Amino acid sequence: METRSKDVWVLIETYADGSARNVGLELLNPGRTLADKQGGALVAVVIGHNVQGAVQAASAHGADTVIVVEGEEYREYSTDAYTEALDRLVRKYGPTTMLIGATQNGRDLAPRLACRLGTGLTADCTSLDIDEKTGLVAWTRPAFGGNLMATIMCPDHRPQMGTVRPGVFPKPQPGVGHAEIIREEIRVPGERIRVQVLQVIKEAVNGGVDLESAEIIVAGGRGVGGKEGFRLLQELADALGGAVGASRAAVDEGWISADHQVGQTGKSVRPKLYIACGISGAIQHVAGITSAGCIVAINSDPEAPIFGVADYGVVGDLHEVLPALTEEIRHLRG
Ligand SMILES: Cc1cc2nc3c(=O)[nH]c(=O)nc-3n(C[C@H](O)[C@H](O)[C@H](O)COP(=O)(O)OP(=O)(O)OC[C@H]3O[C@@H](n4cnc5c(N)ncnc54)[C@H](O)[C@@H]3O)c2cc1C
Structure with missing residues (x-):
């Protein structure tokens, strides 16, 4: 695909109520660095239904421009409608780089879009930079089971595309926001959307755990010894006002659900305090806690x-x- 600008695009995923998911706002952070180094603008792309909240958040978190596509067909995520909309936008504006959150939907959308555009995609990046020699985006991600970090570049095709997991980058500080808002009308007829969402069933998993935004995490591994042991971790987490995380070994043992897993195939977290209990420190676990402020x-x-x-x-x-x-801790906190 032909590049027509040096702009860096960030897809801002939205919730059903039209607000922005954190990961899109987080990506405005490395997006700004890449855009400044490439001499382009930072463009947020918001696709959805009644997405005013997400548009304002993207502007407040530093986007220079927000491109908005709204419509009934985007109320629920669908591979067909979202791919169609983004494909048309990318072909019209020709950005040089595109960042997408490695969420369930992002992991579905990004490879489909890359394939349509005939470009490459680096999945699950943990750091992004510009290679000084070539001016290309240097996408870094764990490879070979997390035993080494690979830096990948996309010299021949555009846009350069990558996904980044939630929690890898901090959100930029919000400000007033002065983004230019561009509204694009893209209609995708119903017969082009091959999957219909008939019902959304929300699964309650231990009341839901939001490890990516937790400031304190008490995490347990195989050394915890069983489900019972996790009660001790929960008590400490409650005393500190934190959340409970786990290693893959503890999840595989069935002691705690998979949404608590931290690491390369779990969540990347950035708490101020991470307390690792009975966790050996395998490279795949440590990959998820490199941004923690203090590790005990x-x-x-x-x-x-x-x-x-x-x-x-x-x-x-x-x-x-x-x-x-x-x-x-209970004693100190009165
Ligand atoms: C492709 C791939 C992806 C992976 N992704 C992940 C991932 O996302 N997250 C992840 O965590 N792992 C991941 N793993 C698995 C990883 O390699 C390790 O096997 C796993 O992290 C080990 O978990 P653990 O530290 O709980 O268990 P162990 O390595 O068995 O360590 C248990 C620790 O508990 C200590 N201990 C035992 N009893 C006590 C006690 N009573 N008090 C205090 N300490 C005690 C032991 O000394 C030991 O250090 C992945 C592996 C592969 C190959």
């Missing part, structure tokens, strides 16, 4: 690799350390 590890093995990334370490049995810690 509680582990009975003084040689556990988690101590290599922790700011503070407690060598001991978590079944003794956690109740004592919880009691002390």
Whole structure:
């Protein structure tokens, strides 16, 4: 596809009420860096139904321009309608770079769109930069089971596309917002949308866990020893006002649901405080906590690799350390 601008586009995914999902706003952060380095504008693209809230949020979080496509056909996400709309927009404006959140819908949409446009896509990036020699976007992501970081470039095709998981970048500070708003009318006839959503059933998973925006996370691994052990973690998390996370080993054991999983195939988190209990510190787990402010590890093995990334370490049995810690915190908090 022909590039007609140096602009960087960020897709702002929306909720059913028309507000912006955090991940789109987070991507305005690296989007701004890339746009400034490439000498282009930062453009947010909002597709949905009654999306005024998302448009305002995109502007407040630093977009120079917001392109809006609204319509009944975009009320629920559908691969066909969203691909069609974005495909037409990209062909009309010709941006050089496009960022999409690696959410369930983003992971469905991005490869479909890349394929239509005949370009490449780097999925699940953890950092983005401009390669000084070539001026290309350098997309970095874990490869070979997280054992090394690969930096990928897309020299021949445009736009350069990538997905980034929620929680990898902090949201920019919101301001007043002066974005130019461009409204595009793109109609996708019903017969072109091959999947119809008949019913949306919301599953209540432990009241829902929002690890990506939690400021404090108490996470447990195989060392927790069972479902019962997670009660100790929940008590500490409650005392601190935090959320409970887990390693994949604990999830695979069936001690806690998968939406608590932190790491390469779980969630990337950026709490101010991350307390890792009975977690060895495998590279795939650590990949999800590199943006944590302070890491505290509680582990009975003084040689556990988690101590290599922790700011503070407690060598001991978590079944003794956690109740004592919880009691002390409750005491301090009155
Ligand atoms: C492609 C791929 C993707 C993966 N993605 C993820 C991912 O997203 N997230 C993830 O977590 N893992 C992931 N893994 C798995 C990862 O490699 C590790 O197997 C996993 O993180 C280990 O979990 P753990 O630390 O809980 O268990 P273990 O490695 O078994 O460690 C348990 C720890 O508990 C300590 N311990 C035991 N008893 C106690 C006690 N009473 N008190 C205190 N400490 C105690 C032990 O000393 C040990 O260090 C992935 C693997 C692959 C191959």
